[in-house]
Amino acid sequence: xxxxxxxxxxxxxxxxxxxxxxxxxxxxxxxxxxxxxxxxxxxxxxxxxxxxxxxxxxxxxxxxxxxxxxxxxxxxxxxxxxxxxxxxxxxxxxxxxxxxxxxxxxxxxxxxxxxxxxxxxxxxxxxxxxxxxxxxxxxxxxxxxxxxxxxxxxxxxxxxxxxxxxxxxxxxxxxxxxxxxxxxxxxxxxxxxxxxxxxxxxxxxxxxxxxxxxxxxxxxxxxxxxxxxxxxxxxxxxxxxxxxxxxxxxxxxxxxxxxxxxxxxxxxxxxxxxxxxxxxxxxxxxxxxxxxxxxxxxx
Amino acid sequence: xxxxxxxxxxxxxxxxxxxxxxxxxxxxxxxxxxxxxxxxxxxxxxxxxxxxxxxxxxxxxxxxxxxxxxxxxxxxxxxxxxxxxxxxxxxxxxxxxxxxxxxxxxxxxxxxxxxxxxxxxxxxxxxxxxxxxxxxxxxxxxxxxxxxxxxxxxxxxxxxxxxxxxxxxxxxxxxxxxxxxxxxxxxxxxxxxxxxxxxxxxxxxxxxxxxxxxxxxxxxxxxxxxxxxxxxxxxxxxxxxxxxxxxxxxxxxxxxxxxxxxxxxxxxxxxxxxxxxxxxxxxxxxxxx
Numbered sequence: 001x002x003x004x005x006x007x008x009x010x011x012x013x014x015x016x017x018x019x020x021x022x023x024x025x026x027x028x029x030x031x032x033x034x035x036x037x038x039x040x041x042x043x044x045x046x047x048x049x050x051x052x053x054x055x056x057x058x059x060x061x062x063x064x065x066x067x068x069x070x071x072x073x074x075x076x077x078x079x080x081x082x083x084x085x086x087x088x089x090x091x092x093x094x095x096x097x098x099x100x101x102x103x104x105x106x107x108x109x110x111x112x113x114x115x116x117x118x119x120x121x122x123x124x125x126x127x128x129x130x131x132x133x134x135x136x137x138x139x140x141x142x143x144x145x146x147x148x149x150x151x152x153x154x155x156x157x158x159x160x161x162x163x164x165x166x167x168x169x170x171x172x173x174x175x176x177x178x179x180x181x182x183x184x185x186x187x188x189x190x191x192x193x194x195x196x197x198x199x200x201x202x203x204x205x206x207x208x209x210x211x212x213x214x215x216x217x218x219x220x221x222x223x224x225x226x227x228x229x230x231x232x233x234x235x236x237x238x239x240x241x242x243x244x245x246x247x248x249x250x251x252x253x254x255x256x257x258x259x260x261x262x263x264x265x266x267x268x269x270x271x272x273x274x275x276x277x278x279x280x281x282x283x284x285x286x287x288x289x290x291x292x293x294x295x296x297x298x299x
Numbered sequence: 300x301x302x303x304x305x306x307x308x309x310x311x312x313x314x315x316x317x318x319x320x321x322x323x324x325x326x327x328x329x330x331x332x333x334x335x336x337x338x339x340x341x342x343x344x345x346x347x348x349x350x351x352x353x354x355x356x357x358x359x360x361x362x363x364x365x366x367x368x369x370x371x372x373x374x375x376x377x378x379x380x381x382x383x384x385x386x387x388x389x390x391x392x393x394x395x396x397x398x399x400x401x402x403x404x405x406x407x408x409x410x411x412x413x414x415x416x417x418x419x420x421x422x423x424x425x426x427x428x429x430x431x432x433x434x435x436x437x438x439x440x441x442x443x444x445x446x447x448x449x450x451x452x453x454x455x456x457x458x459x460x461x462x463x464x465x466x467x468x469x470x471x472x473x474x475x476x477x478x479x480x481x482x483x484x485x486x487x488x489x490x491x492x493x494x495x496x497x498x499x500x501x502x503x504x505x506x507x508x509x510x511x512x513x514x515x516x517x518x519x520x521x522x523x524x525x526x527x528x529x530x531x532x533x534x535x536x537x538x539x540x541x542x543x544x545x546x547x548x549x550x551x552x553x554x555x556x557x558x559x560x561x562x563x564x565x566x567x568x569x570x571x572x573x574x575x576x577x578x579x580x581x582x583x584x585x586x587x588x
Contacts, residue, residue, distance in 0.1 A: 028432035088326070113576075115536050257434050
């Protein structure tokens with residue numbers, strides 16, 4: 001019935017969304033691309049077309065590539081324990097005899113709600129030198145002989161960044177893995193039990209393979225999110241670590257554009273970063289598809 | 300004899316099971332403690348003087364909370380930032396809910412030309428890394444002479460891609476077409492249908508998305524940082540971050556108080572709405588999984 005007449009209402013209803021969407025989401029993306037091919041003078045506000053020179057300068061910059069490497073390192077330091085902890089806790093929480101599941105999941109999830117800025121500040125205070133809470137706690141327990149300078153030891157600074165991100169996110173992953181666990185039919189487990197499989201075998205032979213899709217999803221979202229880390233490293237140790245150990249690529253872009261006022265160069269960095277993130281996501285999707293096929297052929 | 304043997308074997312098996320359970324409980328509780336430890340350090344730190352914080356680890360709260368608080372207030376008027384953040388988060392959440400629900404409703408219940416293509420377009424843009432447009436956004440806002448105003452922080456709330464996706468999914472299954480058709484036959488206008496049938500039907504989804512939007516806005520950092528550089532306009536995260544860079548890393552106590560103030564509202568919301576929040580994420584997980 002009167003579909004034609006109703007159509008125009010639909011257009012009317014989506015106009016506010018698309019007006020804002022085009023103005024503040026789409027236009028800036030293309031404007032960034034345009035800026036990346038220009039040299040922008042922050043004083044005279046003049047734009048000068050410079051072709052690919054911003055990209056050329058970026059690709060030749062050691063600082064940029066070291067920030068890319070930092071990002072990947074911090075991401076790896078955070079994602080590996082994150083997945084192990086989240087998987088272990090989800091599997092335990094999935095057992096029937098555990099009490100207080102919802103309360104525990106809520107506690108694990110809470111760090112995820114806090115502003116990354118606050119987390120960065122909090123971890124700076126906790127891992128302070130010589131008198132942060134961690135140093136005080138560990139020296140009083142006798143684990144450290146003397147206070148450790150987390151900030152000015154390159155790999156320790158990265159590790160603290162990774163720990164902060166892991167701490168923020170593992171509870172979030174628990175919820176996803178739990179949803180995956182709930183979607184596995186109990187029939188499979190009952191059949192396995194009848195066949196005499198013990199709890200360990202049920203976990204490794206049934207649960208883990210069936211969790212693959214959800215683990216893949218977590219990996220991919222974690223690549224997209226993890227390679228964009230910005231707020232926590234910016235706040236951690238005031239951004240000033242030994243040899244910029246915690247300067248990530250998005251932080252590098254931010255500094256180029258908004259501290260050195262090189263908009264063109266920063267925009268070139270933004271597009272390069274997006275390509276790097278896209279490439280990593282693609283690799284992990286292909287890798288998983290390839291592995292999945294190998295497994296099916298073997299079976 | 301054999302009876303006794305099997306009994307003791309049984310007891311041993313039960314003991315082994317209890318031991319295993321106790322170990323696993325210990326793992327769960329240790330991780331809960333790890334989650335909680337930074338908050339504990341923050342709470343206790345906010346009540347101690349700087350010397351105590353810096354030199355020993357103590358679980359005994361001190362009595363310096365007001366001193367720390369006063370030093371922080373001398374540095375930055377944190378309550379001004381608090382009020383700005385609340386105001387922005389409330390306005391943005393209201394706008395996001397009203398317009399995203401309207402857009403989701405159009406995509407769910409109307410068949411119009413370009414519907415599929417437009418929806419796919421929204422989904423694709425949702426996948427792009429957020430920092431791609433940051434520089435263009437800043438230049439655009441600056442060209443429009445809107446720096447140091449709230450407009451560039453408020454208007455984008457209207458176009459929340461994930462909320463549109465979420466509401467569309469909800470309406471696809473949650474609102475029967477017959478209800479709308481009946482209202483049309485009764486001569487009800489389209490706008491009235493939205494206000495008096497669609498929105499009331501979406502109660503649960505609106506609450507869920509509302510809580511998430513509020514938290515997202517409360518935590519929003521990069522855009523307010525770029526747009527606002529007048530202290531009076533700054534939101535809480537921007538203000539907190541500026542305390543740090545202005546003051547160096549020395550004043551532990553005052554910083555702990557500031558962090559406490561920024562975390563407190565989240566703690567309240569999470570206590571009240573934790574079920575809603577956990578469900579929303581589980582829905583997201585179910586959609587993707």
